Amino acid sequence: MIKNKVSPFLRELASPQFTLICIGLSMLIVIGGTLAQVKLGVLGAQKIFFDSFLVFWSPSSSLKIPIFPGGLTIGVLWLVSLGASFFYRFKYTSKDVGMILTHVGIVVLLIGQLLTQTLSREAHVSMSLGQTRNFIESKDLELAVVMTSDPTSDHVTSVPYSVFSRGRTVSAPALPFSLKVLNFYTNARLLKMGAGWIPEELPPETGDSESNSPVAHVELFDGSQSLGSWFVSSSPDEPQQVSFQGQTYQLIIRPKRIYLPYTLTLKDFRHEVYPGTNIPKSFSSLIHLDDPGRNESRDILIYMNHPWRYGGRAFYQASYGDNDTTSILQVVKNPVWMTPYVSSGLMALGLLLQFSLHLIGFMRKPS
Amino acid sequence: MKKWIPALIVGSCVLTVLAGLRQPPTKNGPDLISFGKLPSFYRGRVMPMDSIARTSLLMISGTQVLRTPTGEKSAIEWLADVLWDPQKTIGDPLFEIDDPDVLGLMTIEQTKRRRFSFQEIQPFMGEIDKQAAHADGLDVSQRTRFHNSILLLQNRVVLYQELGWASLGQTLMLGMPSSEFPGWGMPYITMGNAYRKGDAARFNAALEECAGNLSQSVSKKTRLAGYEAFLNHVEPFYKSMIIYVLAFLLVSFSFLGARQSLVRAGFGLMSLAFVLHTLGLVSRIVIQGRPPVTNLYSSAVFVGWAAALLGLGLEWIYRKGIGTLVTSIIGFLTLIVAHHLALQGDTMEMLQAVLDSNFWLTTHVVTIMIGYSSTFIAGFLAMGYLFRRAFSRNPDIRGEEALETMVYGVICFAAFFSFVGTVLGGVWADQSWGRFWGWDPKENGALLIVLWNVFILHAWNLPKIKPVSIMMMAVFGNVITALCWFGVNMLGIGLHSYGFMDKALLWLVVFIVTQLAVLSLGFFPSRQGAGVPSTTPNSSDKPRGRK
Incomplete structure (x- = not known):
């Protein structure tokens, strides 16, 4: 009984027209969110446009009028539409394996991004040379x-x-x-x-x-x-x-402050420039880890493009200060950090299958 | 008879290019060409003296050849004067000044003359420094044209003085770790003395000694520097830019007559331009020891190169001239953009620490650039479609369908590469600052291109949407790609912004307006079939189901 009412609605959501609407909405929100960064900064715009269910327009401070679905709403809409497509639209034939794989990949990517935006926590730790820290600092206040x-x-x-x-x-x-x-x-x-x-x-x-x-x-x-x-x-x-x-x-x-069950000590920080210029060549921090709980005591080198993952957190060389005597590490805790890797693997494989089929057809056509 | 026309055209171009490889030796004077090949250490990298000369002259005066009242001076001749006999250069019309207010500051009325000598500027240096210091203190958003121009002028004067006037070769010698370049020292000083005295024989002897020392102590660097100087002389990008135009013209004329031969000649020239383009690209990879794309300049060079490669592929399959026509325009446009970006300084500058990863530069950057390139090809092919539809009375359904297939194929290709490139960018970001996606403007730009290509692919499957609408969407892809490629840098924010351009904004707007104008051709009814009895189905406006 219920199924009969829901089914035509889902069918509508699975339609190619609705897919186009989802893509179009995504493009508009991305354009809006990018342009807004000029005034609001990357993080400010992200909060209003991408981490929200609705984008508000406030002509005065007391008035807030929702004018556009936020990134979260669009993401959910897209997921629902994709999910419905798996039931009502896709044909499960050998020719369409690539296409199906690609769309499974998109579902994983969207879920991963939605989860990241809600679960991931970013913090940082700032250490001057020789300093030992047993906590990291988040963007929230206390x-x-x-x-x-x-x-x-x-x-x-x-x-x-x-x-x-x-x-x-x-x-x-x-x-x-x-x-x-x-x-x-x-x-x-x-x-x-x-x-x-x-x-x-x-x-x-x-x-x-x-x-x-x-x-x-x-x-x-x-x-x-x-x-x-x-x-x-x-x-x-x-x-x-x-x-x-x-x-x-x-x-x-x-x-x-978020306290860690281990301590980190900054032993050395290096900031190299190319000779004769101010262009930075590399940044690196030599950290000593002391984790009595896990019986770990060792040195770790964190540098550009080489983060260090430990205890569910990843530490990145982010910044420095005080005449190169202070190193600032970005610390990210994201339980779903693997999802983009899984989804991009699926999608790349799917697209490759799909487009190779097309390319073969495309090359054959003129003759 | 017509058969040998293509061979003749292509052959003569090849000969001209080959003739340009030869570098005429200097007769009875200091051998500055050999001097230009010596390796030196400047701005963080090993480069030949010739590159120092050209980059500096380009940054100061906007040209690679100095036109003085007494004749032309090549960049290396100018540099030799600056290093060893700076008095000789103070009267050279060197500093390019476009801003009337900056000229007014020096009580000069603006005329056609755009370049001014150090002699003319020197009396006002105090005032220039004062104004520049004021401009420097302003927030970037508050600076007016005058402020930017005065800062630019001050930078140019500093660069000129750094090279020699204030500190005779100091920069070169200081910036050059002597341990890395044993062999410069004494002969360099002898060269300077001999040059000042006009003693060519002694100069050349010292130069030979210096070159000999260097090729023994740092043989690989010496060879690479010599090669870079040779490449500067050959100017492969400049030449291929011209040949792209010739190829374009030949194929355009083919629509008037002599179709087959001109299309074949166009293909030949396109291949020649591509060979030169490849030479330049590969040489840069060898000299830098880096993947092809490291900055905005090289991204333009690479996008054009990838477009030319794909265009040759399309032409190989279809042999209709359209592949050449479309990609020769892209090749030309991207190279002219690169040509202007080169004014900002050394195009092989060192990389910021975060970009210092050959692996990611190869995978992410190259993939995404192929995505840009193919999106442009699809857009320009679609432009061809819209032009034909609007202006050609000749109904050619097969040709039209072939174009549609091409656009579809290229958009699939573009969607794949821009998508994979964007995801790889996310992976890189995750590796370097722990965020797969940070909604950074450059990331968003890449995402928009992916979304737009995906939008077109999904629209394709809707029978309601006519081919002409799809073609209009493909042209709009050009607008989106241009905005994401260059417009994003003009936002001046985000981790990825690697160059801020002022004048470029104007050209970006011009490009977008032309694209929108061509796109709007699609709103008019097709002219094809006009004058043909109405029983002939009007092909392009007929909806048809596609796979």
Whole structure:
């Protein structure tokens, strides 16, 4: 009964016309997303155009009108249409093996990209020469409460951005007080006013090279009694000190730290240029890995086009700083990183089969 | 009688090319041609003095030959003067200045004269430096034409001074690790002294000593540098560009008469141009020790080469002249683009670290360039289809079907290569920064070409869509490919942007407008069959089912 209603609809989705619509929509979203990068930067445009279900147009800040399906919607539409084609359109004959393989490849590619966009996590680790790190930093923010009065131990309690930006009261078992975010500024700078600070809000940065300096207005509570409020920023020059029950705590907003079950030490960083020019020839970082859990202790060389995969993460030479004494590695965790390889293998094989058949026909035709 | 016409045309062109291989030796003067072959280390790579001369002159004045009031100076003659007798060059009309405001700064009215000497510029150097420093501090998006021009002029003066005026050969000698080039030292100084005094015999003796030293100590580099200097002299790309035009003209005239012989002559010339094009391409691979495409310049050279190769293949199968006609235009256009890109500097410059991977340059870049190339071929074939449909009264259904088959075949080819190339690019990106796909403008551009070719292939299977619409889509493929190839660089963003061009934007727009104009021919009713009784089916507007 249901099948009878669904089937003509799926048949429609499997039609070549609908395929053309999917391709056309994809082209439009890609063009839009590319042009928007001039203003929004690659990441900004990606969020709005490709990592979204709908693309909004906002003529004023309060108004948001959906004007185009986002990349995720188009991807899903395409998948549904392809899936339906497997049932209603494709003929399973020996002549069409290439074509079928190609389309299976596209399904894998689309699913892989959808999963990557939702599951993949990018972070980075910045190390100066000789420095040892046991954490990487993600693009998200956290509000960290660091107990500074006891420098021997590393008492840190952090609140993820998703929680503190919503104005909820947060209490953590490790903290003697609870805290509430009264206000949050995406980009602001703190100005000294007498003994305290006031935030001056700045327009949010959207480009790739600039970054925001967030500020949170936080109130601390001992039970229900307020201890006062503080402006917490991301600048290490403006830390907020709080003394409570004989301990000193520092409040700071910083990139969210993800702790690793092993440590990395930067032993050497090399940045070579071609003689007589400023053109970089190569970058490389010599890292020492210490993983007591897996009993691993060895040196690793990470350089351009040669990432290092370990424990589900891949480390890439991304950048450098401080006169070549600091190396910045990009760290990517993508559980489905294999899918493009599988799908491109399938598609290349399929297309090769299909087009060789065509080419033979094409060469024969004129005679 | 007509049989020997093609042989005659092709034969004379071959002879002209062969004659151009010979380099006339210098008579009673310093042997600057041999000097031009000496290897040196400049801008990060080993290159012959001749290449330093040509690249520098090209970057400063936009030409490879300097026209002075007393006569022409070749690049190497100019360089010898700059290195050893710079006083002689300060009056040469060297610096190309197009901007009226920059000229105004030097109280010069803009006339037809476009090149100015160092003598004329020198009194204003303080002001030029001041203005350039101001322009340099501006954000790129805020710079006006004046700012860009003053920066360019300052760079050119610095380049000129670097070469010799301020620091007599310092750059060359300093940039040259003496351990790598034992043999330059003393003879080089002797050469300079002898050159200044006009003592050709001593100059040549020192030169010979220097060359002898170098060919002993660094024999491979010396040989390659000598070969590069020879290649500079032969100018294979410039010559094949001209021969592509000749091939195009011959085949175009074939539509007026003497069809078979002219088509055959066109094929012959096309092959000759291709041989020269290949010579240049392979030589660059040998000299650089790199795959053919390493920068925007070489991408243009390669796209033209691949198009010519495919065109010869099409012509071999069909023998109708259309393969030659179409790919000779692409060969010419891409080489002229390359010719202008060469103004930006050394075309064999070293590669940024991230690009330094011969494996990926070979697989990803070459594949994607074949994709661009074949998309252009399909587009230009479709242009031919639209022209015929609009202007030829001669109904030729077989010819039309042959063109449709060709376009279909080429688009399949283009779809395959652009797809494989794009995926390989993703694999490279995954290897180098952990992201198979990052929505980078260049990636998106490649994706658009794939999507468009796939769109056409799927549209082909719809009986509702007429062949003429498919052809219009194929022409639009030219627009998309041009935008993705060059337009993306003009966005000036993203990890892949390897060159920003100002004037190129204008030409890109011109190209797109012409493509759209040709495309719009498809909107008009076909002229074929006009004047023929209406019982003849109007072929091109008749829908027909395809496989």
